[in-house]
Structures are given as C-alpha cells and as structure tokens.
Amino acid sequence: MRQGDLATRKSYGNDVIFRVQELDATRAVLRGVDFRLLADAPIADLSFMAPARDLDFPRYDLPRVNETIRSMRHFRQQLHRQNEDTVRTALSSGTQYFEVPGKVLHLDGDPNYLRKSMNLYGELRIPADGFYVTESMMASTLQRLLPQLKPDIVVVTGHDGLLKNRENNNVHELESYKNSIHFVKAVQVARQYQSNRDALTIVAGACQSHFEALLQAGANFASSPARVLIHALDPLCIAAKVSYTSIRDTVSMVDLAGMTVTGLDGIGGLETRGSYRMGVPRLSNLKAEPTV
DSSP states (O other), rough: OTTEEEEEEGTTTTOEEEEEEEEEEEEEEEEEBBBEEEBEEEEEEOOOOOOOOOOOOOOTTTTHHHHHHHHHHHHHHHHHHHHHHHHHHHOOOOOOOOEEEOOOEEEEEEEEHHHHHHHHHHHTTTEEEEEOOOOOGGGHHHHHHHHHOSSEEEEEEEBBBSSSSSSOOTSSSGGGGHHHHHHHHHHHHHHHHHTTTTEEEEEEEEEOOOOOHHHHHHHHHHHHHHHOOOBBHHHHHHHHHHSSSSSSSEEEEHHHHSSSHHHHOEEEEEEEEOOBEEEOOOOTTTTTTOOO
C-alpha cells in the first residue's frame, strides 16, 4: 500500500472510503473521499481498493447528492425568474437588472474537495475565492486574506473527527477532536474582523466537529450537531444558499435541512440574513454578475 491509494477499514465494516495521506511501517493517516473525516488506522486493518476513475462528489448516496445539486440549481433559477418579474412589474419592460450575489472565501483542508467546490461555485455563478490551507494554518491565513478580499461569506472546512482511545474522552471538550480547535481559532479571527453576523456569514467545521464551540466562537452555521459524518458538499450548500438569498430575507433552517446531504444532524446554525442584492439599471460598463 502506498500514499494516495484508496482503502477502507475492516474494523468499521469497510463503510467509508479513504485516501491514504501518510504511511509508516505500521499505521496510516486517512482522509475521507466522500466525507470530511480524518482518521488513522493500523495498516493491517485496511482493505486496499483498486484504482478507479477520479472519485467525484456523487458517490455516497448518489440520489441524495444529485438531488442536493439539483436543489441549488433550481433555487438559483427560481430567484432569477422572480427578479425578472419584479423588474417587469415595477419598471418598463425593456429595463435590465444586474445581480450581486454574496462573495465567498472558501478555505479547505483538502485540495480535491476544494477543486470540486470551486467548480460547483463556478457552475452556480457564485463569486468565490478558494485556497487549500491546512487546518492548523487557517486562522493566520484569514488574518491575511480577509482585509484583502472582503468576502460576504467565509467557509472554513477540511477534515475532522473525534479522537479514539483517549482517557476520559468527552465530546464537549475541544481536546477530543482532531481539528475542531483550529476551526474555532479561524472563526474567532473572522469574527474579530467583522462582528456583525449578518455582514459576514461564517460556515465552519467538518465531520464530527464540535458544533457548540464553533457557534460560541462566532460561526453562523457549523457542523456537526449530532457528531455525524458530513458530506464534502455540505458546507458549500450553506454558502450557496446564503449567497443567493436576498438581504431582505433570512436563510431558513428548514430549507437548509432539505438542501444539504446530511441534514440538520450534519449542519445547524442561526437565523442569518442573505447576501444577495439586485440592482437597476444594468450598465454596460458595470462589473457585476450578469443575468442569465
């Protein structure tokens, strides 16, 4: 077995597919392919998976993942139609409008997830800057990037998980998690930069992350209320919903439960105002998101 190989863990019933990140004589560090999970295991516990095509988002629970993507596309198209009707009713039929969706800054501890997320942001026409940053460096990276990029929405995600075989393991202590402390520090930096939760929406966490600590640090939305594995797509779903929800409206947690792959067990949060703005008239020299 080599670095980069795909494997599953026999002791867990081969339930989750991992990619081998690090390897020594007896143990391997593993990163989830479908889930934002970081784990380690004895090499003897691993089952090798033969190389296949590059694994994309739709592998785990394919119908549910595809439905999530369809929901995001439908929401985007529905908003566009509503805006067209508003302009047509209030102004002359020839008036054109322009759209300014919320801008996303996405920090990801997994380069493959980042690449796939950026592709989907582009498909949904969401302005987004994405950076591959190891979880331990996210706080310092945000200190540098936030004043430069001035986003409306920040996503800090990657891999996490509850540590096993710890004495007095307690799900309420940050020390019981692989990376939750790094996500908490990143959220604190972002909230110090902008204290208003409606002026800067923060989405934070990964699989089994310390949900309560992330909210207390200042996140609007966080994983994982039920300490479950979250899908690679879930943080992006929240960011997309906020980006295209009008500043006049709040993001409905009921809608979010139906839009994410893992629902409210995976990601929860606070009522938050959207970041989307519509403007008229559309000017030919104005650099803004074009209508579709």
